[in-house]
Every structure is written in C-alpha cells, then in structure tokens.
Amino acid sequence: MNHSGDLLSATVDGEATTDERRLVEDHLVGCASCREELASITTARAAVRGLPMVAVPSSAIRPARRTLVRPSFAWAASGVAAAALALGLAVAPGEQGTTLDLDTLRDQHTARVVVDPGISTVRGPVGDP
Amino acid sequence: MSRRLLAGLVAAVLCVPVAAAADDSLEDLMENAGAGDFRGVGVVMCTWGRDSAAATYEVERSRGMSMVHGPDRDLMLSGSLVAVGSDAEWYALEVADWSSWSLSDRYTLGEPVATTRLGRPATAVTILEDGYPRARLVIDDESTIPLVTEVLDGEGRVFRLASLVEFEVDPGSEDHTMPEEYRHRTVMESTNASPRLPSQSVGYRLVDAYAAPGGGTQSYYSDGLFSFSVFESKRGKTPSEFEGTTRFGVEGEVYRRIVTPTNVWVHWNTPDNSYVLVGDLPPDHLIAVLQTLPEPGDRSIFVQLWRRLFG
Numbered sequence: 001m002n003h004s005g006d007l008l009s010a011t012v013d014g015e016a017t018t019d020e021r022r023l024v025e026d027h028l029v030g031c032a033s034c035r036e037e038l039a040s041i042t043t044a045r046a047a048v049r050g051l052p053m054v055a056v057p058s059s060a061i062r063p064a065r066r067t068l069v070r071p072s073f074a075w076a077a078s079g080v081a082a083a084a085l086a087l088g089l090a091v092a093p094g095e096q097g098t099t100l101d102l103d104t105l106r107d108q109h110t111a112r113v114v115v116d117p118g119i120s121t122v123r124g125p126v127g128d129p
Numbered sequence: 130m131s132r133r134l135l136a137g138l139v140a141a142v143l144c145v146p147v148a149a150a151a152d153d154s155l156e157d158l159m160e161n162a163g164a165g166d167f168r169g170v171g172v173v174m175c176t177w178g179r180d181s182a183a184a185t186y187e188v189e190r191s192r193g194m195s196m197v198h199g200p201d202r203d204l205m206l207s208g209s210l211v212a213v214g215s216d217a218e219w220y221a222l223e224v225a226d227w228s229s230w231s232l233s234d235r236y237t238l239g240e241p242v243a244t245t246r247l248g249r250p251a252t253a254v255t256i257l258e259d260g261y262p263r264a265r266l267v268i269d270d271e272s273t274i275p276l277v278t279e280v281l282d283g284e285g286r287v288f289r290l291a292s293l294v295e296f297e298v299d300p301g302s303e304d305h306t307m308p309e310e311y312r313h314r315t316v317m318e319s320t321n322a323s324p325r326l327p328s329q330s331v332g333y334r335l336v337d338a339y340a341a342p343g344g345g346t347q348s349y350y351s352d353g354l355f356s357f358s359v360f361e362s363k364r365g366k367t368p369s370e371f372e373g374t375t376r377f378g379v380e381g382e383v384y385r386r387i388v389t390p391t392n393v394w395v396h397w398n399t400p401d402n403s404y405v406l407v408g409d410l411p412p413d414h415l416i417a418v419l420q421t422l423p424e425p426g427d428r429s430i431f432v433q434l435w436r437r438l439f440g
Contacts, residue, residue: 099366100405102394104342109358109392109407110204111211111222111317112337112349114195116230116356117159119256119266120278120291120391120409124197124204124211126173127184127390128407129370 102129155238155256158266159354161273166191169274170295173390176288177412180375180388194305207307219308222315228336232353235259235332246276247296256354261285263411264354272298283413289391322348323361325402331417333357333410350408350418357408359422364403371396379416382425397425 016024028035106128114123167190174183187198195206205212209224239255239262246267256264262285267277276296280289322328322338323346329335333350341347345362371385371394378384387394393415395406402423410418 100345100360100362100368100403101342102368102370102405105347105358105360105405105407106392107211107213107222108315108317108339108341108347108360109349111209111224112227112339112347112358113356114206114211115209115224115227116351116353117156117163119159119162119264119275119354121162121169121171121188121275121293122173122186122197122291122391123163123195123206124199125389125391126186126197126199127182127201128392129387129389129394 155236156232156353158238158254158268158273159232162268162275165272165274166299167272167274168295168297168300169293171291171293173291174289175388175390175393177386177388177393178375178377180386182388182390184390189300189305191300191305194307196305205305205307210307212308212311214308214312218312219310220312220314221308222317224317224339226319226337230351230353231334233332233334235352236263236354247293249276249296251276269296269298274298280409280411282411288412289409291391317347320346322346325423326359326361327421330421331414333414333418355408355410355414357406357410357418360405360407362403364398364401367396367398367403368405370394379419382419384419384425395419399423399426 024034028038106125110124168188170185170187172183172185175181184200186200189196193207195204197204197206202213203215205219209227210221211223212219212221214220235258237257237260239257242253244251244253244267246269250270251267252270253265253267255262256266262281264281265277265279266275268274269276274293274296275291276293278289278291279287282288317339320338320340322335326335326348330350333352333355335348336351336356337349339347339349341360341362343362343365345360348359348361350357350359367385370387375386375388376383377386382397384395384397386396392407392409393412395404395415397404404423406415406419406422
C-alpha cells in the first residue's frame with residue numbers, strides 16, 4: 001500500500017469506512033512516517049478543538065452573508081463577464097502596430113540585393129506583390 | 130571590358146577541370162555574370178508546392194546600368210542606386226553602406242559542358258552545394274551572360290527557371306541615364322541588428338542591417354548565391370497581400386507564403402513582433418532558415434484584450 005494520505009485524515013475524522021480504516025491500521029504498523037503524520041494530525045485536531053468558543057459579532061456575519069452567492073447568479077455573472085470579454089475583443093480596435101507595406105519591403109530588399117554579384121539576369125524582382 | 134577579353138575570361142573560368150573547380154572559379158563566374166552589355170527578353174517562372182508564378186521581362190544592361198521592364202513596374206539599377214517606377218514618375222532607394230560580398234564554401238562549380246543556346250556557343254555548368262546540384266546555368270561564351278538559370282530544390286527538381294528567349298550582345302543602344310527627378314529618395318543607413326535574429330542561419334550570414342519602415346529593421350542574409358531579408362517590426366496587422374494565401378507548417382509552426390516568379394515571401398507574428406521574409410532562397414533552405422528565426426506565436430486572450438484597449 002502507498003502512504004495513506006487523505007485516508008489518514010478521514011480515519012481521524014471518523015469518515016473512513018471500516019475497510020478503509022482497516023487498511024490504514026495495517027499500513028501504520030509498518031510505516032513510521034505515516035505514524036508520525038497521524039500523530040501530528042491528531043495533535044492539531046486536539047489543539048483546534050481545545051480553543052475557547054468566542055461569540056461572533058453580528059457585524060461580522062452580514063458581510064459574510066453578502067458573499068454567499070446562489071449558483072444560478074454565479075453562472076449569470078460568469079456569462080456577463082465572458083460576454084464583456086468577447087465584446088471587448090470584437091469592438092476594440094485590432095492590432096495597433098504598423099502594417100507592413102510590401103512594396104517598400106520589396107524595394108529595400110532589391111536595393112540591397114543588386115549591390116552583390118548574382119547569377120541571374122533578373123537582378124530585380126519580377127511580378128512581386 | 131572588351132568582348133574578346135570577356136571571352137577569354139569565361140573560357141579560363143569554365144575550362145578548369147572538375148577537381149580544380151573551387152570557389153574562386155564560381156566567384157569569378159558570378160562577378161562576370163554582372164558585367165557586359167546586352168539586351169534580352171526573358172521568362173521567369175517558379176513552382177513551389179502547389180503555388181506557381183510566371184512573368185516575362187525585358188532587360189538591358191549598358192555601361193554599368195541595368196534596366197528591367199517587368200509586368201507591373203520598371204527598375205533602373207546603377208551601382209547602389211535603384212530607381213523604381215515608369216516614365217511618368219520615379220522614386221529611388223540608395224544603399225549608403227554595405228558589407229563586402231563573399232561566397233559560402235559549400236558551393237563549388239561542376240564540370241563545364243559545351244553547348245549552344247539561341248544559336249550561340251554557350252557553356253553549361255552546374256553549381257554544386259556540398260557536392261549536390263543546386264543550380265544549372267547556360268552561359269553565353271562571348272558575353273559571359275547567363276542565358277538560362279535553373280535553381281533546384283532539395284530533391285533536385287527545378288523550382289525556378291529564368292531563361293532569355295531573345296538575346297543581343299552589345300546592342301549599341303542609346304545611352305540610358307538615371308531619372309533626374311524622384312518623387313522621393315530613400316537612403317538606407319546601417320543600423321544595429323535585431324537581438325532576436327541570429328548572426329548565422331544554416332549557411333547564411335547576417336550581412337547587413339538597415340532601418341525599415343515603422344521603426345523596424347531589415348536584416349539582410351546571404352550565402353553569396355542566394356539571399357533574403359527579414360523585416361521585423363512591432364506586431365501589427367497582417368498585410369492584406371497575405372490574406373488567403375498558402376499556409377504551411379514547419380515543425381508545428383504555421384506561416385503564410387506568397388510565391389512570385391523571383392522570390393518567396395513569408396509572413397508570421399510572434400506575440401510582440403511581425404516578420405516578413407523575402408528572398409530567392411530554395412524551399413529546403415527556407416524550411417531550415419525558419420527554424421532558426423523567432424517562432425510564430427499568439428498572445429493570450431487577456432493580453433489581446435489589454436493591447437486592444439490600451440495599446
């Protein structure tokens with residue numbers, strides 16, 4: 001068996017099935033690192049459970065309630081965001097850089113080419129775009 | 130240079146045995162191809178995958194000046210000055226400074242074979258790349274002008290062919306002069322190379338860098354036989370000429386391509402920059418070169434929105 005991982009937490013929380021718990025127990029016999037991990041989980045849980053209960057002020061609850069969103073509203077918000085993104089891409093101007101003018105590029109290339117020797121009788125471009 | 134001297138020169142260049150054919154012979158051949166006065170009418174065509182293009186042209190060279198009449202514009206070339214336009218209006222570009230030309234040592238000259246072309250004595254030669262044919266030329270013996278130029282792809286198939294169908298040596302036509310007035314004249318000044326582009330790219334050397342429109346840079350690469358420029362600018366709209374053109378993939382990256390009779394054009398964007406490559410390099414070279422350049426990439430949807438809204 002591999003290291004128990006999440007099964008350890010489930011066992012400590014009492015959420016593991018009987019078979020899973022038995023599997024973990026068998027593994028713990030021969031695995032020091034999992035025993036160590038089990039000990040630290042148990043200690044952490046005990047520490048958390050030992051903390052005093054504090055009453056939460058009502059002012060803290062209201063904003064938390066506001067963040068609760070019904071799933072249908074979340075989908076609607078996602079849809080609006082996607083639509084805005086698509087609209088932005090569609091409406092906003094496209095590429096902002098300079099569009100290359102092929103005539104100018106052709107002439108610049110030709111000007112440099114003809115300085116060198118060449119085997120062709122056609123030293124300039126013929127029928128270029 | 131007199132015809133007789135040229136004839137002697139080409140004979141000396143082309144009649145060397147194969148074993149002794151080295152860079153020097155090929156360099157001489159290429160330099161001589163640019164000398165001599167002639168007038169011709171030619172056809173140039175290119176087949177690249179499913180794309181193909183062809184055009185006719187008229188070319189005349191006299192006293193160091195060349196005129197190329199193409200299907201949609203004319204060019205006048207004199208030294209480092211290029212005039213573009215027509216009888217009605219011209220504009221000019223001039224390269225202020227440039228690095229010296231050199232030929233990659235991967236190219237050698239094959240054995241010359243006597244032939245005829247257009248009823249004239251000529252010599253057929255093959256340019257080899259690492260021992261494999263890369264180009265075949267038929268050179269007029271008298272003038273050293275290439276009458277036919279075939280460039281091969283990586284599998285030995287002709288992908289570009291330029292052939293003169295009319296040819297006249299030293300036609301004695303009236304002197305041409307460069308236009309006296311230009312609508313505008315651009316001087317191409319050297320600038321710092323882009324830090325995103327390599328100084329070497331699979332046999333090609335970054336030779337020069339120039340300022341390009343829109344605050345971008347032009348990086349000019351050459352291996353002495355083929356050349357290409359990579360134009361880098363802040364990311365912008367895709368040029369309309371590339372819309373609907375062939376998309377092709379290299380190692381999973383997607384580019385757009387335009388094939389013209391004399392050049393291939395490639396466009397792609399990275400998240401921050403736009404690139405256009407233009408040059409006469411063969412398809413297999415192009416594939417290898419693209420893998421050394423910045424990879425295509427897109428912005429995340431949020432970056433796109435941010436840039437669209439706030440620049």
